[in-house]
Each structure stands twice: as C-alpha cells, then as structure tokens.
Amino acid sequence: MTDSPNGAPGSDAMVVAEDVHKSFGRLEVLRGIDLTVKRGEVMCVVGPSGSGKSTFLRCINHLEKINAGRLWVNGHLMGYRQKGSKLYELREQEVAAQRREIGMVFQRFNLFPHMTALANVMEAPVQVRNVPRKLARERATELLARVGLGDKHAHHPDQLSGGQQQRVAIARALAMEPALMLFDEPTSALDPELVGEVLDTMKDLARDGMTMVVVTHEMGFAREVGDSLVFMDDGVVVEAGSPAQVLGSPQEERTKAFLSKVL
Amino acid sequence: MSTSAESPPPAGPPPEGRRPPETIKAVPVRHPGRWVAAAVILLLAAMFVNMLLTNPAFDWAYMRSRAFLPNVLEGVRTTLLLTVLAMVIGVVIGVVVAIMRLSTNPILSATAWVYTWFFRAVPRLVLCVLFGNLGILYRELEFGVPFDNYLMPLFGMDGDLRFYSVDMNTVLTAFMAALLGLALSEGAYMSEIVRAGLQSVDKGQTEAAQALGMNNTTVLRRITLPQALRVIVPPTGNETVAMLKDTALVAYVPLNTELWFQLQAIGNRDFSIFPMLIAACLYYLVITSVFMVGQYFLERSFSTNDPVAKITARQTAGGGGM
Ligand SMILES: Nc1ncnc2c1ncn2[C@@H]1O[C@H](COP(=O)(O)OP(=O)(O)O)[C@@H](O)[C@H]1O
Ligand SMILES: [Mg+2]
Numbered sequence: 388m389t390d391s392p393n394g395a396p397g398s399d400a401m402v403v404a405e406d407v408h409k410s411f412g413r414l415e416v417l418r419g420i421d422l423t424v425k426r427g428e429v430m431c432v433v434g435p436s437g438s439g440k441s442t443f444l445r446c447i448n449h450l451e452k453i454n455a456g457r458l459w460v461n462g463h464l465m466g467y468r469q470k471g472s473k474l475y476e477l478r479e480q481e482v483a484a485q486r487r488e489i490g491m492v493f494q495r496f497n498l499f500p501h502m503t504a505l506a507n508v509m510e511a512p513v514q515v516r517n518v519p520r521k522l523a524r525e526r527a528t529e530l531l532a533r534v535g536l537g538d539k540h541a542h543h544p545d546q547l548s549g550g551q552q553q554r555v556a557i558a559r560a561l562a563m564e565p566a567l568m569l570f571d572e573p574t575s576a577l578d579p580e581l582v583g584e585v586l587d588t589m590k591d592l593a594r595d596g597m598t599m600v601v602v603t604h605e606m607g608f609a610r611e612v613g614d615s616l617v618f619m620d621d622g623v624v625v626e627a628g629s630p631a632q633v634l635g636s637p638q639e640e641r642t643k644a645f646l647s648k649v650l
Numbered sequence: 651m652s653t654s655a656e657s658p659p660p661a662g663p664p665p666e667g668r669r670p671p672e673t674i675k676a677v678p679v680r681h682p683g684r685w686v687a688a689a690v691i692l693l694l695a696a697m698f699v700n701m702l703l704t705n706p707a708f709d710w711a712y713m714r715s716r717a718f719l720p721n722v723l724e725g726v727r728t729t730l731l732l733t734v735l736a737m738v739i740g741v742v743i744g745v746v747v748a749i750m751r752l753s754t755n756p757i758l759s760a761t762a763w764v765y766t767w768f769f770r771a772v773p774r775l776v777l778c779v780l781f782g783n784l785g786i787l788y789r790e791l792e793f794g795v796p797f798d799n800y801l802m803p804l805f806g807m808d809g810d811l812r813f814y815s816v817d818m819n820t821v822l823t824a825f826m827a828a829l830l831g832l833a834l835s836e837g838a839y840m841s842e843i844v845r846a847g848l849q850s851v852d853k854g855q856t857e858a859a860q861a862l863g864m865n866n867t868t869v870l871r872r873i874t875l876p877q878a879l880r881v882i883v884p885p886t887g888n889e890t891v892a893m894l895k896d897t898a899l900v901a902y903v904p905l906n907t908e909l910w911f912q913l914q915a916i917g918n919r920d921f922s923i924f925p926m927l928i929a930a931c932l933y934y935l936v937i938t939s940v941f942m943v944g945q946y947f948l949e950r951s952f953s954t955n956d957p958v959a960k961i962t963a964r965q966t967a968g969g970g971g972m
Contacts, residue, residue, distance in 0.1 A: 448861055480865050487863030497858035501876050511862035514872055556858075563862060 401426045401461060401567050401598045402447060408455035409442055416442045418622035419456070424567075424615075429599045431609035431630065434619035435645055440602040441494075443619070444569045447600065448489040449482055461488055461566050487515060490560030494572040496552045498544040504531060504555045505540040508562045516563070523562075530558040534588050550581030554588050561592075568592065570601040606650060610634060618642045713925040716916050717933075725909035726933065732829060732908070733894045739833035740893075741886065744840025749870065751845055762841065769838035775899045778831035782903035785818040792816075825907070828900035836893060843885045847878030883952045887945035891938055898934075909933060 402424035409417035416439045424430050432440050445451045446458060449466040458465045463485055467474045477485070499507050508527035512518040518526075531537055534554040544552050553573055560568060570589065574582040586608050593599060593612045603609060609616055609630045616630040618637075626633055626642045634650070637643045702708060716722070751762035769777070794812035795801065802809060822830075851874050859869040901911035910930055917926030 450857055450860060483860070483863050483865045486861060489861070491858075491861040493854060493858060495854055497852075497854040499855065499858070499873055499877075510872065511864065514868050515863045559862070 398462070399425050400459075401428070402600065403459040404443075404447075404456065405458075406456040407443070407446060407453050407458055409439070409446055409451060409453050416622050417446070417453070420619075420622075420624055422617060422624060422627065424598060424600055426598055427596045428614045429593045429597075429601065429612055430615045430617060431613040432600065432602045432617045432619060433604065433606070433609065433645070433649075434625075438619045439622045440619055441571050444491070444571050444600065444602060447567075447569060448486050448491055450491075460485070483515075487563055488566045490563060490565035490568045492553070492556050492560055492568065492570045492573050494575050496544070496549070496556045496576070498552055498556055498559070500544050503541050503543055504536060504547065507544070507555055508559045511559070512562050527558070527562060530561055531555070533561075533591075534558045535584070548581060549577045550584045553577065553585045557585075557588055557592070566598065568597055568599045570599065570603070572602050572604065574603070574605060604649060606634060618645065620645065707924050708928060709922060709925045712920075712922055713929050716920070716926065717913075717929045719912075719916070721912045722909065722916070722929075724907055725912035726937070728825075728905070728907045729894070729897045729909040730937070732825075732832065732897045732900065733890065735829055736832035736836055736897075737886075737890050737893055739829070740836025740840050740889075743833065743837025744842075744844045745875075747837060747841035748844035748848060751841065752848060766838045766841055769835050770842075772835075774831065774835050774896055775902060777835055778828055778900050778903050781822070781827035781831045782824060782905075784822055784827065788818050790815045791818050791821050824900075824903045824905040828897075828903045828905045828908070831903070832893065832896065832900065836889065839889060840886070843889070844878070844882055847880075847882035848874055850881045851877045880952060884949050887941075887948060891941050891945070894938060894941060895934060898930075 400423050402422075404420050404422050407417055407420040408415065420443060422430075432443070434440050442451060446453050447460060447465065449458075452466060465485060466477055466482060468477060469475075498504075499510065502510065505524070505527050508530055509520070509523045512523045512526065513520055528537075528540070531540060534557055536551060536554055536558070539547060539551060539555075542551075544555070547555065557573075573589070574585050577585065582605070586605060589599070589601070589608070590612050601608075601613070613630040616628065616633045617624055618626045618633060618639075618641075620641050626637060626639045633642065634646065637646055747762045747765055750758040751766070753759055772780075792812045792815040794810065794814075798811035802811065855873050855877065856869055859873045864872070897908060898910035901908050901914065905911065906915070913926045913930045913933070914923075917923040
C-alpha cells in the first residue's frame with residue numbers, strides 16, 4: 388500500500404514529512420524537513436523571507452515535486468505510489484484526487500476574477516466532485532455566510548476588499564471539505580485594518596477542529612491559536628515546540644535573532 | 651509639503667466674505683494652421699470628387715449595370731462563406747495548436763512549433779495555389795494500412811490493404827482547396843494569438859485551480875481559457891477582417907465563384923477593367939465596414955465590466971457547463 392505506518396489513515400498524524408528535500412536547479416531550498424502535524428492541530432510556521440516556507444507548503448499538496456524524502460497527508464504518500472522499495476509517479480488525475488483533501492489559501496488570494504464570489508465557491512465541487520448545482524449552491528451560500536459574506540454572493544473579486552477576497556478564498560477551499568488547510572501568509576497582502584477579519588475567520592476554523600498549517604508573521608495569532616510553532620531558516624527546521632516555548636524562550640541563536648526583529 | 655502646511659503661501663487666500671469669483675473671459679489661442687489644413691483638404695477633396703464624376707474611365711453606368719449580376723452576388727456569398735468557415739476552422743486549429751505548444755509533452759510542442767513555422771512562412775497565395783494542385787501529388791485519396799506496398803511483399807502476399815479510395819478531384823474541389831489553404835494558414839496565426847492569451851493569465855490562477863483538485867483539462871476549460879478570451883478576442887476580430895480581404899487570393903486557386911474572380915472576369919470580358927476594380931474596392935469596403943461594426947460591439951462587450959464574468963455567470967445561471 389501507499390501508506391506508511393506513521394501516516395496511516397487511522398493514526399493521529401495528518402501530515403508526516405520525512406527528510407524532505409527540494410531544489411530549484413542548483414539552489415537547495417529545503418534541506419531535510421522532518422515534522423508531524425497531528426489531526427486537529429494548528430501548526431504555525433515562521434521564518435525569514437526566502438527560508439523555504441512557501442515551498443514547503445507547496446510540496447505538501449504536490450504543487451512542487453520533492454527531490455528526496457517522503458511526504459504523507461492523511462495517510463497518502465503525496466505524488467507517488469510505493470511498491471516494495473520502488474516509487475511510481477502518480478498520474479495527473481491521481482495527483483488531482485489527492486489534492487482534493489487539501490485546501491490551500493494563498494497570499495494573493497488567487498480568486499477566479501471571471502466568477503462571482505458564489506461561483507468561485509461552487510466551482511470546484513461542481514467541476515471536480517460533480518456535486519449537483521443546486522446542492523453546491525446551497526453549500527456555497529452556507530460557507531459564504533460562515534465567513535461573514537452572506538451579502539456578497541453576486542460580487543466579483545474586484546468589487547471586494549482584500550479581506551473579503553481572502554475570506555471568499557477560505558470559503559472556496561472549505562467547499563471541497565478538506566481534511567487539511569494550508570495557509571501561505573494569508574494576511575500579508577492585506578491593509579492592516581483588514582487583517583483582523585481574516586484571522587478571526589481562521590480562528591473559527593481552528594475552533595471547529597480543522598487541521599491547519601499556517602505560514603504567518605502574525606505572532607499574536609500563533610500564540611493564541613497555534614498548538615505548535617515551527618521556526619524555519621535556510622531550508623531546515625531550526626526550532627519547534629509550543630508557541631509559548633519557542634516565542635517566549637527560544638533556544639537557538641537564529642531563532643532569537645529572528646524573533647528580536649519581528650516581535 | 652510639511653513646510654507649506656505650516657506657513658501660509660505668500661499669496662494666501664483672501665479673507666472671508668469676498669465677492670464670488672469672476673469667470674475668466676480670455677481671448678482663446680488662434681489656430682490658423684487648422685484653417686489652412688481644412689482649406690487644403692477641402693480643395694483636394696473637391697478635385698477628387700470632380701475626377702470621380704467627370705473622368706470617363708470610371709464609367710459608373712457600366713459599373714452599376716454589372717455590379718449586381720447574379721454571378722457577382724454569388725461571389726459575395728462565396729467570399730462570406732469562405733471567410734466564416736476559414737475563421738471557424740482557423741480558431742479551432744489555433745486553440746488546439748496553442749495548447750499543444752504549451753504542453754509539457756515535447757513531441758506535441760515540437761509538432762505545434764513546426765506547424766506554426768511552416769504555415770506562417772509560406773505566403774497564403776502560394777498555399778492556396780499549392781492546395782489547388784494537390785491532385786498532382788495524389789491522384790486518389792486512399793484509406794488503409796500505411797506502407798502496405800512494403801508490408802505486403804514482406805509477408806509474401808500480393809495486393810494491397812486499402813479499404814476505401816476516392817478520386818482526389820472530387821474531394822479537393824477548388825472551394826475545398828481554397829478553404830484548406832486559408833484555414834490552415836489562419837490556424838497558425840490564431841495559435842500564436844491564443845498562446846499569448848493563455849500566457850497572459852496569472853500563474854496563480856492555475857495553481858489555485860490545481861490546489862482545488864482540478865485536472866489540467868478542467869483548469870484550461872473553466873479557468874485559463876475564459877480569462878484568456880479578453881486577450882484573444884480583439885486580435886481575432888482583426889484576423890477576421892484580414893481574412894475577408896485575403897479571400898481574394900483564392901481567385902488564383904482558381905476558384906471561379908469567388909467575388910474578386912467574378913468582378914475581374916466581367917471587366918476582362920468587356921474590356922472595362924477599371925470600373926470593375928472600383929466595384930471590387932467598394933464591395934470590400936462595405937463588407938469590411940459591416941464586419942468592423944460587429945467587431946466594435948464584440949470588443950466593447952469584452953472590455954467593459956468583466957465580460958468573461960458575464961459569460962460564466964450565464965453558464966452558472968443556465969445550469970449547463972461549457
Ligand atoms: N519556482 C521557483 N524557481 C526557482 N527558485 C524558487 C522557486 N520558488 C522559490 N524559489 C526560491 O526558493 C527560496 C525559498 O522560497 P520560498 O519558499 O518562497 O520562501 P519563503 O516562503 O520562506 O519566503 C527562495 O530563494 C526563492 O527564490
Ligand atoms: Mg512565502
């Protein structure tokens with residue numbers, strides 16, 4: 388089977404990364420990442436720009452192929468099928484199927500500009516899961532209400548503020564009923580006064596028990612909502628632990644140096 | 651900025667309770683150049699009209715008597731039909747070739763490149779005449795197992811493995827040859843336009859769609875292509891107008907039901923070439939103008955207020971996908 392003992396569906400691990408390496412040409416961006424995200428856990432990832440945080444998130448849902456190591460999500464080895472010691476690349480359709488259980492929210496929202504907010508949320512269930520339109524519409528309506536945009540169905544992305552767009556993007560990801568949500572600096576492109584509404588939406592999600600990996604610079608959010616915190620630098624996990632631990636009494640010099648700049 | 655905010659500018663606003671401002675009544679700047687230009691243009695126009703009316707070479711009465719003969723009207727019909735068909739086929743080829751070109755499959759990508767290279771390099775006129783003479787290359791069009799002439803002796807058998815054959819001249823009529831030449835050539839240009847359109851769509855769109863679990867076909871059909879239309883539509887309008895004019899080339903296939911062929915034939919027969927040349931100009935002017943009006947409205951609906959959104963909204967509302 389494609390499952391590993393430590394990533395089996397029954398186990399309490401949602402994401403298991405084992406010695407993950409990723410290079411772009413000669414530039415090695417991830418240099419051996421090991422970590423485990425438990426079901427229901429909110430893991431925050433912090434680190435300086437260029438340290439490989441986005442790349443790691445994109446490896447988790449196989450938007451990037453890893454060069455070495457193994458990555459399991461919800462018990463599935465991402466991008467490959469393992470038979471004995473041999474790995475077989477999955478076909479495009481199979482990769483797409485694996486991605487369906489992983490929602491992703493981008494720094495720049497990436498909403499579909501040619502569709503209304505409602506259509507954005509409906510699109511994947513209808514096209515990918517073949518959910519009947521009527522049902523998809525009802526669910527999308529519920530989701531938009533849940534992120535506080537019940538009155539914005541008919542608006543196009545360019546008619547919404549950044550914070551509203553990001554909340555639509557969250558609703559769009561949730562529409563696929565993912566087991567895991569990835570957030571790549573979801574508030575970094577927002578005006579300061581709009582950050583709160585997006586973080587509130589994410590807090591609600593965490594409270595409902597969603598497993599989340601959040602790359603962020605919002606240390607307040609990490610402290611309040613995060614179950615664990617990972618500090619990445621130069622393609623490796625430098626320090627990991629509870630947010631209070633890592634933020635309050637960092638052990639590594641690099642962590643201290645970084646935190647002194649952002650806190 | 652900060653200093654001017656602190657100390658008032660030298661000629662500060664007058665105190666309150668002052669008279670309403672006096673509307674400026676200045677002598678406007680004169681533009682003598684405009685008057686000179688207008689006079690010159692008017693003079694030239696008058697000379698031109700005078701020539702049109704008095705020069706016997708125009709022979710308007712003759713032109714009127716010939717310009718609406720059934721053959722000519724048939725020519726208009728053929729020209730319009732060729733334009734529409736060649737554009738429709740060209741757009742379809744263009745989309746397919748553009749997708750092949752952008753595909754990660756190196757064979758498809760290279761094939762698309764060669765196609766575009768060839769059909770953009772050879773002039774349309776040459777292509778059309780070439781297709782008109784394809785009967786020389788293949789007398790018959792046959793369907794069967796390729797290389798059967800080598801395979802059959804290899805297995806010690808006689809005969810061939812051709813199941814169906816048809817005379818080339820019945821398939822490749824002048825009209826088909828003309829259409830093939832125009833459409834294949836158009837496909838090459840359209841593929842470049844479609845490619846530019848697809849590449850203009852932000853990469854984040856594809857990623858967001860893939861992250862939602864869409865496969866490549868769905869991403870293309872639902873996300874990338876609809877957004878690319880904004881970039882694809884305006885040049886496609888230009889291509890259509892250009893195609894309309896290029897249909898004149900197929901007179902040399904030769905396709906004798908086409909407008910330019912007909913007008914020329916009449917002029918040659920009556921030894922009155924010039925009036926029919928003018929008739930051709932007028933015909934193409936009128937048809938092109940009609941096309942341009944259509945193009946104007948099409949482009950307007952594609953540039954204001956997110957047109958693609960309207961299309962998708964209609965689809966969403968209508969319940970049917972693309
Ligand atoms: N597609 C790519 N091609 C080449 N280099 C890349 C690519 N994506 C990211 N990188 C490089 O990888 C490094 C890590 O990038 P990234 O993961 O975006 O860092 P972070 O999100 O922590 O700021 C950077 O040096 C970046 O330039
Ligand atoms: Mg990043």
